[in-house]
Every structure is written in C-alpha cells, then in structure tokens.
Amino acid sequence: MSNADVVVCVLISIGLAFDVLGAIGLVRLPDVYCRLQATTKCVTVGTCFIVAGVAVWAFAHGNPSMGVKAILCGAFVLLTSPVGAHAIARGAHKSGVPLWEKSVINQYEEDFAQSENELDIHER
Amino acid sequence: MTTFLQVALSVLTLTSFLCLWRMAKGPTAPDRTVAMDALGTVIIGFCCVFSLMQEREWYIVLAVVWALMSFIGSVALAKYLEGRFYDE
Numbered sequence: 001m002s003n004a005d006v007v008v009c010v011l012i013s014i015g016l017a018f019d020v021l022g023a024i025g026l027v028r029l030p031d032v033y034c035r036l037q038a039t040t041k042c043v044t045v046g047t048c049f050i051v052a053g054v055a056v057w058a059f060a061h062g063n064p065s066m067g068v069k070a071i072l073c074g075a076f077v078l079l080t081s082p083v084g085a086h087a088i089a090r091g092a093h094k095s096g097v098p099l100w101e102k103s104v105i106n107q108y109e110e111d112f113a114q115s116e117n118e119l120d121i122h123e124r
Numbered sequence: 125m126t127t128f129l130q131v132a133l134s135v136l137t138l139t140s141f142l143c144l145w146r147m148a149k150g151p152t153a154p155d156r157t158v159a160m161d162a163l164g165t166v167i168i169g170f171c172c173v174f175s176l177m178q179e180r181e182w183y184i185v186l187a188v189v190w191a192l193m194s195f196i197g198s199v200a201l202a203k204y205l206e207g208r209f210y211d212e
Binding site for chain 1: 125128132135136138139140142143145146152153154155157158159161162165166168169172173175176181184185187188191192194195198199201202203204205206207
C-alpha cells in the first residue's frame with residue numbers, strides 16, 4: 001500500500017465511525033428533534049469524509065475528473081443536508097410532534113406565541 | 125485495500141439497516157422522514173466506496189444525482205408535513 005492509500009483508508013475509517021455513531025443516535029435518542037440533530041451532523045460529516053477519501057484516491061491515481069466530481073458531491077452534501085434537516089424540523093414542529101417530556105426549553109413555541117400576540121395587537 | 129473496502133461496505137450496510145429499523149418503527153411521520161434523509165446520505169457514501177472497489181468513475185456521478193434527489197425528496201416531504209397533523 002502506498003502513502004496515498006493509507007491516507008484514503010484513514011479518511012474512510014473516520015467517515016465510517018461518524019456514520020455508525022449517527023445511525024446509533026437515530027435509533028437510541030428519545031424524540032424527533034434529538035434524532036434529527038444526531039443524524040444530520042454525524043451522517044453528513046461522515047459521508048463528507050468518505051467522499052474526501054475518494055477524492056484523494058482519484059487525484060493520487062491520476063484521475064482528476066473523478067476527483068473533481070467527488071469534491072462536487074461532497075460540497076453538495078455539505079450544503080443541502082442542513083437545509084433539508086431544517087425544513088424537516090420545521091415541518092415536524094408545525095405538524096405538532098411533541099418534544100420529549102424531559103425537554104426544558106422550547107424557544108420556537110415562545111417566539112411563535114409572541115408573534116401571534118403582536119399580530120392580535122395590530123389587528124385591534 | 126480490497127479487504128478494507130469490503131469491511132467498509134459491511135459497516136455501511138449495518139448503518140443503513142439501523143436507518144431502516146427506525147423507518148419501520150416510526151412512531152411519527154417526521155421520524156420516518158429523518159430516517160429516509162439519513163439513509164440517502166449513507167447511500168451516497170456507499171456509492172463512493174463502490175467506485176473505489178470497482179474503479180469505475182460513474183458511481184461518483186450516481187452519488188451526485190442521489191444527493192440531488194435525496195435533497196428534493198426531503199424538502200418535499202417536509203413541506204407535506206407542515207400541512208398535516210403528526211399522526212395522519
């Protein structure tokens with residue numbers, strides 16, 4: 001194994017560790033919002049590490065078009081995954097999924113109630 | 125390198141089965157959506173490892189397309205969830 005292959009193996013191993021931990025969080029955590037934050041961060045970063053490993057492999061083996069595509073894929077995952085997660089969290093909250101009973105704060109609910117009060121004042 | 129990639133593929137398979145378990149168990153519709161989003165991201169990693177194993181470039185193109193479709197699906201499902209109550 002050359003030096004580049006060792007780097008590729010290390011990057012893919014880190015990515016796999018993140019992926020598995022994110023999936024364990026998805027199974028073990030108590031409510032939608034906890035699961036969402038575990039999977040979004042861990043699985044996204046894990047997949048980006050795997051894609052980075054592939055990019056290093058491609059550039060080391062003289063295949064730059066594959067490397068550029070891999071970098072494009074990683075950038076795309078890094079950009080879109082948080083946007084999708086935010087949309088899902090917003091949809092879950094609006095559809096009335098309750099928080100875990102031991103949650104201590106719900107600032108979105110407070111902000112929502114406050115803005116509705118202000119709307120009432122303006123209507124009067 | 126081949127052995128390492130085979131181990132990597134088995135670990136990714138385990139991860140996707142954990143996501144599928146959450147998708148089957150629920151209990152609410154947003155839980156299933158979160159599991160689907162995570163599964164889509166894991167499959168992108170799967171395609172990348174497969175491209176190293178087979179030394180084919182087009183698996184990376186598959187991963188890019190999968191990332192696009194997964195994002196569109198997540199956002200569409202989230203918009204759908206906004207108009208519904210959680211156990212409908």
